[in-house]
Amino acid sequence: MLERHLLIRRSTVPDKEDEKTGGLVREITCFPCRTAPGVTMAEPVTAAGQGWTVEEAFQVAKGQVGLDEHEVRKWCSWYRQATVHMLVMVFLVAARRRPTPCQPLTPGHRP
Structure with a gap:
């Protein structure tokens, strides 16, 4: 129970x-x-806190990749478009997390 x-x-x-x-x-x-x-x-406190993280992720996806900009009439079309938007969001997060290699400075190099 x-x-x-x-x-x-x-x-x-x-x-x-x-x-x-x-x-x-x-x-x-x-x-x-x-x-x-x-x-x-x-455990319920942790679950409630994670809900905020999910909502924040959706707000970011709406602003950066246009998750809320769809004009479709059928479920299948919406599902395809949302999947593409989420894949783009995953790519952006992965690209942001990847460290950029630092180039060694040469004596005559100016930033």
């Missing part, structure tokens, strides 16, 4: 403007969780 939990996360810095007072407040987010018996609370 699964156990039910409510994971409540509060922002560490005040970053959201209060509608009534206009002051900055800490944002509070709630996550309903269902876990197997004996699961520590660290």
